[in-house]
Amino acid sequence: xxxxxxxxxxxxxxxxxxxxxxxxxxxxxxxxxxxxxxxxxxxxxxxxxxxxxxxxxxxxxxxxxxxxxxxxxxxxxxxxxxxxxxxxxxxxxxxxxxxxxxxxxxxxxxxx
Amino acid sequence: xxxxxxxxxxxxxxxxxxxxxxxxxxxxxxxxxxxxxxxxxxxxxxxxxxxxxxxxxxxxxxxxxxxxxxxxxxxxxxxxxxxxxxxxxxxxxxxxxxxxxxxxxxxxxxxxxx
Numbered sequence: 001x002x003x004x005x006x007x008x009x010x011x012x013x014x015x016x017x018x019x020x021x022x023x024x025x026x027x028x029x030x031x032x033x034x035x036x037x038x039x040x041x042x043x044x045x046x047x048x049x050x051x052x053x054x055x056x057x058x059x060x061x062x063x064x065x066x067x068x069x070x071x072x073x074x075x076x077x078x079x080x081x082x083x084x085x086x087x088x089x090x091x092x093x094x095x096x097x098x099x100x101x102x103x104x105x106x107x108x109x110x111x112x
Numbered sequence: 113x114x115x116x117x118x119x120x121x122x123x124x125x126x127x128x129x130x131x132x133x134x135x136x137x138x139x140x141x142x143x144x145x146x147x148x149x150x151x152x153x154x155x156x157x158x159x160x161x162x163x164x165x166x167x168x169x170x171x172x173x174x175x176x177x178x179x180x181x182x183x184x185x186x187x188x189x190x191x192x193x194x195x196x197x198x199x200x201x202x203x204x205x206x207x208x209x210x211x212x213x214x215x216x217x218x219x220x221x222x223x224x225x226x
Contacts, residue, residue, distance in 0.1 A: 099161065
């Protein structure tokens with residue numbers, strides 16, 4: 001157990017739907033990162049939050065959004081889902097700007 | 113733009129042999145280079161990292177070397193064991209201000225044959 005908790009582990013949904021992925025960081029970590037892992041794209045950085053505020057944005061689609069709550073857990077919202085959104089979504093956390101963050105075990109999203 | 117290239121994409125070695133994975137980065141201002149190991153069904157796990165002011169770092173059977181001039185870094189695993197079989201990712205942290213964003217390579221699937 002890495003200390004980073006992601007739920008759900010698996011999610012199957014239809015095109016056009018909206019889903020929410022949840023992440024609880026390691027105790028004491030203020031930064032949360034979201035990554036998408038697909039077979040042809042590897043690990044792609046989506047977004048980073050630090051203590052509730054957005055800190056950095058990657059190639060995150062406009063259909064995707066995220067937030068970090070006062071208790072530091074984070075949610076990634078994916079809407080108007082397409083088949084190509086099927087992937088593993090990982091959350092990671094770190095203490096401030098500490099290098100070498102810790103990943104959760106991921107949420108496998110399948111869009112049918 | 114920011115890019116990390118990783119080679120080879122697959123690597124098969126006999127148990128006890130050494131394995132080397134190489135990565136090249138594009139942003140010369142990158143200052144941190146971690147390596148992650150991902151086993152089936154799990155998230156990536158940090159195994160070793162190196163900062164830009166260091167040329168080499170070793171931790172038991174694994175070592176990482178960095179050549180800033182050539183903008184490449186490598187992972188060396190000696191005396192490989194079957195449990196080393198996994199997908200390995202290199203990454204680079206571009207100098208993008210006060211963020212922890214990492215750019216990952218495409219991964220190397222390492223198979224260690226008993």
